[in-house]
Amino acid sequence: MKIKVEDMNLYYDTFQALINVNLDVVENEITAFIGPSGCGKSTLLKSLNRMNDLVESCRITGKILFDGEDIYGKKMNVNVLRKRMGMVFQKPNPFPMSVYDNIAYGPRTHGIKKKRELDRIVEESLKNAAIWDELKDRLKKSALAISGGQQQRLCIARALAVKPEVILLDEPTSALDPISTTKIEDLLTELKDRYTIVIVTHNMGQAARISDKTAFFLHGEIVEFGKTIELFSRPKDKKTEDYITGRFG
Amino acid sequence: MTDAKEEKKDKTDNGEKEIRIAAIKERGAEYFFLLCSLMSIGAVLLICFFIFRGAWPTIKSVGLWHFLTFDKWKPTDVPPLFGIFNMIAGSVYVTLGACVIGVPVGIFSAVYMAKYCPYRIYPVMTQFVSLLAGIPSIIYGFFGMMLIVPFIAEYMSGNGNSVLAASVVLGIMILPTVIKVSEVSIRAVPKAYFEGALALGATKEQAIFFVGIPAAKSGILAGIILGIGRAIGETMAVVMVAGNSNILPKSVFKSVRTLTANIVLEMGYASDAHYDAIVATGAVLFLFILLLNMVLNFINRDANAAGGLS
DSSP states (O other): OOEEEEEEEEEETTEEEEEEEEEEEOTTOEEEEEOSTTSSHHHHHHHHTTGGGGSTTEEEEEEEEETTEETTSTTOOHHHHHHHEEEEOSSOOOOSSBHHHHHHHHHHHTTOOOHHHHHHHHHHHHHHTTOHHHHTTOTTSBGGGSOHHHHHHHHHHHHHTTOOSEEEEESTTTTSOHHHHHHHHHHHHHHTTTSEEEEEOSOHHHHHHHOSEEEEEETTEEEEEEEHHHHHHSOSSHHHHHHHTTSOO | OHHHHHHHHHHHHHHHHHHHHHHHHHHHHHHHHHHHHHHHHHHHHHHHHHHHHHHHHHHHHHOHHHHHHOOOEETTSSSOEEOOHHHHHHHHHHHHHHHHHHHHHHHHHHHIIIIIOOTTTHHHHHHHHHHHHHSOHHHHHHHIIIIIHHHHHHHTSTTSOSHHHHHHHHHHHHHHHHHHHHHHHHHTSOHHHHHHHHHTTOOHHHHIIIIIHHHTHHHHHHHHHHHHHHHHHOOHHHHHHHBOOSSOOSSTTSOBOOHHHHHHHHTTTOOHHHHHHHHHHHHHHHHHHHHHHHHHHHHHHHHHHTTSOO
C-alpha cells in the first residue's frame, strides 16, 4: 500500500470538507477521484502532499500514511514529502523562465549544481514526459511561449525531475484541447509502471480510460471506491450510478 | 386636441434641448480635463527649455566635454575654471552608496510584507513605510547630522561628514520607494508559481527567491530606478551630512560634494558666467534624470512584452 488514508476529516474553519475518508492507493496503479464540483476530491488530493498547509483555516483529523509513515506526524519533513509526491496542477503553471530552467528548478533546489548532471536530468525528464522531441531545440526559450498542452507536459516533466514516487494530478487536462488530453492520458498510462498516480478528474471518460481504481466523491464523502471497471459497469450505489450515467453532476 | 399636441411638441423640444446641453457640458468637461493634463506636459517642456537655454552659454564657452570631465571648479578665479567632474562623481558615489544600503533592505522588507507579514501587523508596516516617504528631506538631514555623522566620527574615521553619511541617509530615504514598488510586483506574481515551486519540495524561501523574485524582477528593478532618481536629485539632506568639499573623495569617510549641493551652495551669490555654470550643473542633473526615465520606460516595456508582469 503506497498511501493509506484512515478516518480522515478535514475542516475549513467550521465547514467540513471531507468526512470520514478511508482510501488505499496501490503502488503502480492509477487511482482516479471523480465527483461533482465541491465534493472534496481536490481537497483530498492536496492533503496528500500537504499543499493544504497553505490554507490557514484548514484542520485535519485522522491519518494519512505514506509508506506507513504518518505524513502529518512530527517527524515528517514536508519538503521531502512534496519531493516524493510530485504534483501537477489544473492550470499549467510553468515558471516564467526557460524550458531548461523549469525542469532544473527542482533538482537545483535539492542541491544539484553540476551542469552535466542537470543536463542529464533535463533530457531524461523531458523524454519521460514524451516531450523531448518537441522541445529539445527550444530548451533556452521561455516556457511561457510553448502551447498549453506542451506546458502541461512540461509541468509533468518538471515533477518527474525530482524523482518522485507518486504523481498527484489535479484535473490536469481540463484546460487543454482533446489532442493534448489524449497525449497526457497516454503518457500517464506509460508512467504508471514506474510511478504511483492519483488523478482528480471531471471527465468520467478519462477516469474510465486510464485508471485502475476509482473513488466517487459526493459532499465530502467517498460514496464508492473500487476497481474502475466494476465501478463503471456495476456501480453498487445508486448515487454512483446516477452520476456516471449523467443524471446529475 | 391641438393643445395636447402642442404640449407634446413642447416636451420633445425641451427633451432635445436638455440632451444638447448635456452634450455641451460633457464636451466642456472633457476639454477642461484635457487642459489640466496639458499643464503637466507644458511644465515639463518649459522646464526643459529654460534649463537647457540657461545652460547653453556655459556649454558654448567651456565646451560640454570639458565641463563634464574637468576636475577643477574655481568659479571666482580669474579666469574662472568650470569643471564638474568631482561633483558628478560625488553624485554617483552617494547614489551607489544609497543603493548598496537601501536596495537589499528594501527588497527584503518587501518580501516580508508581501509574503510573511501577519495580516494584523501589515497595516502598521505600510503606515510606517508611508510615513518614511512623507518625512521632509530636511528632517532626514537633521537625523543624519545628529546621529549618523557623530557616529561615523566617533567609531569610524574622519569628522563624519562623508560619502558614507550621505549614503546612509539616502539609503533610508529611498527605502519607501523600493519597498512599495517591489512589494506590489512581488504580490503580482501569480500564486500558481509559488505553489508549483512548493509542490516540488522547495522551501518557502526557495520558492520566493528562486521563482517569486525572478518573476517580479522587472518591477523590482523599476523600484530601484525610481529610488536612484530620488537619491541623485536629493539636495537638502545631502548638503547637511556630506561635508561638501569640492574634491574627489579618496574614501567613504571623506567629504563629498554632489551636483545638487553645488547648485544650492553657490546659487545665492553667483552671477554672470558663474551663475550660468550653476544652471548648467542643473542641466546635467536633469539629463541624468531623463536618462533614468528612459531606462525605466525600457524596463516597463520589456515587462509588458514578457507577459504583463511588472
